[in-house]
Amino acid sequence: MRITVMCFRNLLRRRLRTTLCIFGISLATVFIVAIGATTTHYTQVIRDMNIFFTGKIVAVPEGAMVVQGFPVVGGNIPQNIIEEIKQIEGVEAAVPMLVRFGYQIEAIVQLAPSNITIGVPYGNWSMLVGATPLEPGGNWPSERDEVVLGQSIAAQYGLKVGSTLPVKDMNKTMHILTVSGILDSRSALLLRGIIIPLEMARRLHYENPDVTWKGNMVVVAFESGLKEEEIAERIRAETRGIEALTTDLRNEIVEPLLSDIETWNAGITSVLYALSMVLITLVAMINISERRRDFATLDAIGAPKRTVLRMVVTEILFIGLIGSIIGIVVGSFSAVLFASQYTNIPLSLFLSNIFEIVTPWLIVRVLVSTVAVATLAGLVPALAATRINIAEGLRSEY
């Protein structure tokens, strides 16, 4: 107990240095949490997107930029292609969908789109959302102008079942959509999803709704017993200008991107931890160098090595723990602030679900890693403290 008290008093005795060290660790932790939470969240969102069409084939126009089966940029699919796909042996259903991400600046796609609008033909909702239910009191759209919203969008605009949602189409004509239901799902995609009947989506997104384009993707279900790759090959062979993406292929397309993001995240985290280690080691070495006489005195009066080791490590652990806690709190808020800035989704919506972005697992991981890094960084100075020559140390000046 006395050792712990001594440690705290030693840290308080050098308040400015301790504060600056804690600040340094906090700053590193803020970046680790903010970057970690943001990248983890968005890689999770991207991975989550492929769950929607697992076991199905997604057909998109050739050359379209696709993220997990959802075309982000490029191309449309005409009605005749859909008919051709339906005729392919083994195909049970070919459901066209029209997907639009929250475009903002002309053709430049936002890094983190704030919404995703998906047009789905009547009665085919399950092809997109599977068994996802609606919140009590809601219904799937039964009219042309009805819409189902994700919880986050509904909360952001204060929309409920029966609320109206005015939207402009490509010809600047105003349409009043009625909210028929709110999706009861915490899926990142569905939270910001606006699901509308395909015909309505076509009217909103195409300048001329009479064109033969039916959407920009087709979800293909096929007879059981057949392999995805087999059907995909048939689609590629029997249609023109269409790329058929199997579940594996969709993952393969996005995996290098996710891998890059994760590598960068790991790289930045490693650099920040390395810098933290250098900072902690430096501060601990300065502290020890100033207290050589104290350590030599402890040694002279017979204190075991482990006492000195414990003192130094406890001081560093305290710095690491306080630094990481401050860093995690500030970093969590930074992460949601960052997400809010990039998506134009109000901060309050992120704050109420902060643990979906800054997951408890991330918090525990950062806390444990920072404390481990601090301990590791403190070991060298702690060992140095135990090896001070008593005779020399006793002569040291403060």
Added chain:
Amino acid sequence: MIVETKDLTRLYHLGSSRITAVYKANLKIEEGGIVSIVGPSGSGKTTLLNLIGLNDKPTSGEIFFRDRKTSSIPDKERRKIRLRDMGFIFQTFNLLPTLTALENVELPMALLGIPQETQRTQAVERLKSVGLAERLEHKPRELSNGERQRVAIARALANNPSLILADEPTGELDSETGQEIIDLLLNLSKKETTTVIVATHDERVAKVSQVKLSIKDGEITN
């Protein structure tokens, strides 16, 4: 015999030059009383004290503490001997600055595993015996040099050691305070039947000691 040395030698290397701090010192120190080691600065007093106090290892020769050969025992054992059987008083007091006077005195007892209640009672007693009953909760920086040295003496006595090693205990004190410390050391050597070995160039300390050893250029001359 509490301490015996045989041909005790300590050499230092400073760059390419070799310094002989203590050379073939042969001592036999009986239990009880004050033994002073007198000599000018740089004569090897502190080195000899550090060797006897097991804070340093000899280059050659032997040290016996209560007939136990200590030159080659492991560091852990040396620590145990220092903690149980020795007390140290330094010229610059060497109190831990973040601990109060009371806590500084309790520290050796805590390291020995004495229960906290006992530590507190004994530490208070020790501080009272050196005249610091009113200064228990003061930190070293709040004490005068004389008071600091008294705390150091109380700390040295904490575990009832059989040997106290004092390195220039009056070196940082004015003559009046120095005399008080000398009286205190004299008293404790009588009362506690503790052997006190003092390295000093203060003639007053030498006068009150039962045995006076002179050291010059690392060699015991008398």
